[in-house]
Amino acid sequence: MSVIELDKVDLSYPQKNGEPFYALRQLSLEVNKGEVFCLLGPNGSGKTTSINLVNGLSQPTEGAIQVFGMNPVKDMRAVRRNLAVVPQETALYNDLTAKENLLFHAQYYGLEKRIWTLQIPMVLELVGLSERQHHRVGTYSGGMQRRLALARALLTSPELILLDEPTLGVDVQSRNSIWSRIRGLAEEGKTVFLTTNYMEEADSLADRIIIIDKGQIVAAGTPQQLKAQITSNTLELLFTQDQDALLAMNRLQPHIAAESSGSRIYIKTNDKMEMLRILQLFKPIEDGLVSFEWTEPTLNDVFLHYTGRQLRN
Ligand SMILES: Nc1ncnc2c1ncn2[C@@H]1O[C@H](COP(=O)(O)OP(=O)(O)OP(=O)(O)O)[C@@H](O)[C@H]1O
Numbered sequence: 001m002s003v004i005e006l007d008k009v010d011l012s013y014p015q016k017n018g019e020p021f022y023a024l025r026q027l028s029l030e031v032n033k034g035e036v037f038c039l040l041g042p043n044g045s046g047k048t049t050s051i052n053l054v055n056g057l058s059q060p061t062e063g064a065i066q067v068f069g070m071n072p073v074k075d076m077r078a079v080r081r082n083l084a085v086v087p088q089e090t091a092l093y094n095d096l097t098a099k100e101n102l103l104f105h106a107q108y109y110g111l112e113k114r115i116w117t118l119q120i121p122m123v124l125e126l127v128g129l130s131e132r133q134h135h136r137v138g139t140y141s142g143g144m145q146r147r148l149a150l151a152r153a154l155l156t157s158p159e160l161i162l163l164d165e166p167t168l169g170v171d172v173q174s175r176n177s178i179w180s181r182i183r184g185l186a187e188e189g190k191t192v193f194l195t196t197n198y199m200e201e202a203d204s205l206a207d208r209i210i211i212i213d214k215g216q217i218v219a220a221g222t223p224q225q226l227k228a229q230i231t232s233n234t235l236e237l238l239f240t241q242d243q244d245a246l247l248a249m250n251r252l253q254p255h256i257a258a259e260s261s262g263s264r265i266y267i268k269t270n271d272k273m274e275m276l277r278i279l280q281l282f283k284p285i286e287d288g289l290v291s292f293e294w295t296e297p298t299l300n301d302v303f304l305h306y307t308g309r310q311l312r313n
């Protein structure tokens, strides 16, 4: 049985002109137990809206949603018993310390003392905040607050964890520790539903990804499948001057499809031998070839392919 199921979900808001505005349009997806499922999309694409639907904070205007086979609004108590959320705006108590925040949350959720006395130090350790646990949260950086919000969500050992842009504004080191914790959760059989607009995050964490734009799915699959939809790698040649690139283009073009921009030339090729043959056409000094790079397609290329725009805006 799938943990989350959305079937042709619309979520629309009325507008002044009488036309509805669709924050989500015909969104269907299924998240299985033990997987890390990622919604990847730019600002305003409907990520938080989707999290709020799964969390029972809003209802679809059309279509159906099930979480653990239940309706997240009607069966909110039952659904929330096994679910934890790290919202985009982390609501922590600034005047309390990290430890006090966790204690408050544990008591609010009715955790037994023998459980929270073990769990609180453990989750603080997991997110690397043990040393700062007695400091007021108001003195924490944005990244530390994100990590504390994650610790708080882990306190209740949820089956399903919803993460809305978990590493927004987090430094690389903390990001890596959050990533490894998220992977660890899935290995323990927990289900993770996360949103991001960092393609590296989706690429390295997710078992499956849906790329959304303006509330609609533009592409779906494993990171590998998505990147494979973009046919080829790109060889990028950098020349000293625009003029060198122009001369190089003249030599390439009868045989090879190339595009140029200023002092750079881009050639689509998956064939390493072809790449080497192209490089051998140019001598560093006479032809002004400075450097080259052979890049694999990224999720941004996938997005660009389907929407004509960049993922990061
Ligand atoms: N209460 C509301 N009334 C009208 N429009 C809304 C409302 N809430 C959200 N929207 C619109 O729905 C769209 C999706 O918003 P959402 O917050 O889900 O985007 P997001 O993908 O989470 O973006 P971000 O990356 O900035 O967090 C946006 O265009 C937003 O302006």
Ligand SMILES: [Mg+2]
Binding pocket: 047, 048, 049, 088, 164
């Ligand atoms: Mg959002």
